[in-house]
Amino acid sequence: MxxxxxxxxxxxxxxxxxxxxxxxxxxxxxxxxxLTLIHVLTQSGSLAVPKELKAYSELEHVRISEQDLIENAGKEILRNAETLARNNGVKSCDVMLRSGDPATLIADYVKTKGVDLIVMGRRGLGDLAGIFLGSVSHKVAQATDCDCLTVK
Ligand SMILES: Nc1ncnc2c1ncn2[C@@H]1O[C@H](COP(=O)(O)OP(=O)(O)OP(=O)(O)O)[C@@H](O)[C@H]1O
Ligand SMILES: [Mg+2]
Structure with a gap:
C-alpha cells in the first residue's frame, strides 16, 4: 500500500x-x-478579486455583492489549481471551498477526511518581507498531526 x-x-x-x-x-x-485542493474564503479575500471584475461591477452599477466577488475569486483560484494539477498528470482530483479561518478549516478537513499529507506553500499572498513561514502554513502545521510539506 x-x-x-x-x-x-x-x-x-x-x-x-x-x-x-x-x-x-x-x-x-x-x-x-x-489530491484535494482546498481554498478558504476570508474577508480580505477581496484583495484577490480581479480588478477588472471590480471595475466592471462599479462601472455598470451591477449589483454584485462583495461576498459574491470574493466567492467568485475563490472558485477561480480552485479552477486554476485543478487545471494545473490535471495538466500535470493528476487523475483523481477534487476541490473544496470553505469560508472562515483558513488554518482552522484546513485542520478540520484533515481530521475528518483522513488526509495523509498536506502540501502547502511556505508563504502565500502576504507581502511582509523576511518571514519564513506565513501565518496560515505555520498554524496548519501546528494544529494537525498530519505530515506537512512546505514548498518554497
Ligand atoms: N485562504 C487560504 N485558503 C487555502 N490555503 C491558504 C489560504 N491562505 C494561505 N493558504 C496556504 O498557506 C500557504 C502559506 O500562506 P500564508 O497565508 O501562511 O502566508 P503569507 O500570505 O505569506 O503570510 P500571511 O497571510 O500570514 O500574511 C499558501 O501558499 C497556501 O498553501
Ligand atoms: Mg496569506
Whole structure:
C-alpha cells in the first residue's frame, strides 16, 4: 500500500501555492494518490478579486455583492489549481471551498477526511518581507498531526 493516498493542497492563488500544487501533482502520480485542493474564503479575500471584475461591477452599477466577488475569486483560484494539477498528470482530483479561518478549516478537513499529507506553500499572498513561514502554513502545521510539506 502506498504511504500517501490522500494529499491535501491548500491554495490561495499565490505562486507559492502553485508550486505546492506542482510538487503534490508529482507525488500524487507516484503514489497513485487522490489530491484535494482546498481554498478558504476570508474577508480580505477581496484583495484577490480581479480588478477588472471590480471595475466592471462599479462601472455598470451591477449589483454584485462583495461576498459574491470574493466567492467568485475563490472558485477561480480552485479552477486554476485543478487545471494545473490535471495538466500535470493528476487523475483523481477534487476541490473544496470553505469560508472562515483558513488554518482552522484546513485542520478540520484533515481530521475528518483522513488526509495523509498536506502540501502547502511556505508563504502565500502576504507581502511582509523576511518571514519564513506565513501565518496560515505555520498554524496548519501546528494544529494537525498530519505530515506537512512546505514548498518554497
Ligand atoms: N485562504 C487560504 N485558503 C487555502 N490555503 C491558504 C489560504 N491562505 C494561505 N493558504 C496556504 O498557506 C500557504 C502559506 O500562506 P500564508 O497565508 O501562511 O502566508 P503569507 O500570505 O505569506 O503570510 P500571511 O497571510 O500570514 O500574511 C499558501 O501558499 C497556501 O498553501
Ligand atoms: Mg496569506
Amino acid at each position: 502506498a504511504m500517501f493516498t490522500h494529499l491535501l493542497v491548500p491554495v490561495d492563488g499565490s505562486e507559492h501555492a502553485k508550486r505546492a500544487v506542482l510538487a503534490a501533482a508529482e507525488m500524487a502520480q507516484r503514489y497513485d494518490a487522490t
